[in-house]
């Protein structure tokens with residue numbers, strides 16, 4: 001945990017059930033300003049749910065999430081009670097947190113440029129010219145300036161995902177969440193998306209990244225978090241976690257042999 | 263068959279006037295039905311139980327009743343509770359209530375056909391539910407349901423024939439009147455049929471074009 005930087009994301013004792021099934025069972029996680037944290041873990045361990053709880057797209061049961069110091073989801077009410085924040089307040093907070101999904105989820109009825117301008121104009125009330133200028137700069141950044149007038153359906157998966165990242169950046173988020181953003185891509189298209197994310201890392205963007213790309217995690221992560229069964233099993237710098245994990249469960253997941261004990 | 267061109271020519275202006283009334287009723291009811299259907303469809307997918315239940319009750323109620331019963335119920339029932347509407351207004355109301363129930367289900371299915379990821383993406387960008395519906399979900403849903411909506415419009419034109427039972431000189435009524443007046447069935451009704459087709463076939467053509475255009479997605 002970084003002590004010199006204030007936490008951009010602070011998650012405390014986060015619990016979430018689906019019906020009787022506990023999915024998150026007490027998550028504590030900090031991401032410092034400018035830090036890139038990678039979350040790994042087996043399918044069903046609750047990684048996507050964690051990301052959805054951070055921007056409260058999925059309401060969590062108990063615990064606390066703070067982004068840039070501000071609590072999201074629940075606010076303290078009178079005498080230790082808590083009240084759900086208004087939809088308006090949630091919308092405002094969500095606007096500052098970018099999330100990129102496995103399935104891109106671009107708006108298919110709008111051009112690439114319009115996809116990027118939509119939320120800045122409709123939510124942040126930016127002028128059309130300001131939104132356009134920023135959108136074009138972002139398209140240039142992700143190498144898709146030439147596709148501004150194209151529709152999402154006309155792009156490759158890798159191009160669509162780069163547009164989806166640019167669409168998030170258009171909101172100037174303080175924190176970006178990535179949920180297996182390369183998992184739906186053909187292998188030859190993974191590289192171009194990871195390259196964009198590496199660039200964002202260099203720009204100092206605060207990122208929480210769920211991925212199965214271990215090589216990428218090793219390069220980019222300041223810290224790797226291993227989740228299993230709705231809990232964080234262990235976390236640490238990639239060099240350490242990937243080569244000498246302390247928990248047996250992590251070794252098993254990474255396919256490392258268990259060191260002999262005698 | 264006793265087609266008589268002279269009679270046909272003589273009654274045609276009256277039939278045309280009737281067709282105009284029919285077109286106006288259908289147009290008015292289609293617009294109002296679209297409003298009812300949009301509100302109904304949004305209520306059907308709402309997270310609010312009461313809204314969902316109300317919209318479902320509306321759909322079940324209307325689907326389970328003959329249009330003629332709704333029409334007569336409003337025509338004779340509204341005045342008895344002190345609401346006095348003209349016959350065309352009652353006709354448009356009855357037609358649009360009925361049409362709106364079917365459009366409600368079309369709108370609901372359209373909204374539900376849009377990938378959930380679209381709403382998630384919109385909300386995660388800070389858009390409110392209403393804004394996401396208006397800018398992201400409904401425009402996509404609308405494209406998808408254009409063909410069934412056109413079908414409903416055609417049904418609506420044909421349903422207007424029922425309003426001739428209350429005092430409205432629509433196309434059917436104009437035909438019946440002309441038939442009685444001229445004591446000739448076939449000639450006026452040839453005109454009635456032609457004029458209904460003139461109203462519905464353009465819609466069928468539009469339907470066809472839209473179906474072709476939006477088939478591949």
Ligand SMILES: Nc1ncnc2c1ncn2[C@@H]1O[C@H](COP(=O)(O)OP(=O)(O)OP(=O)(O)O)[C@@H](O)[C@H]1O
Nearest residue numbers: 018019023041042043044045046047048049050180
């Ligand atoms: N909407 C939901 N309703 C019920 N159960 C859910 C829902 N979403 C997720 N779950 C369950 O919660 C658990 C955690 O799911 P989650 O998607 O967070 O896992 P994950 O770590 O992201 O897995 P993957 O690597 O496959 O994406 C799973 O058991 C899943 O079946």
Ligand SMILES: [Mg+2]
Nearest residue numbers: 047048049180
């Ligand atoms: Mg997942």
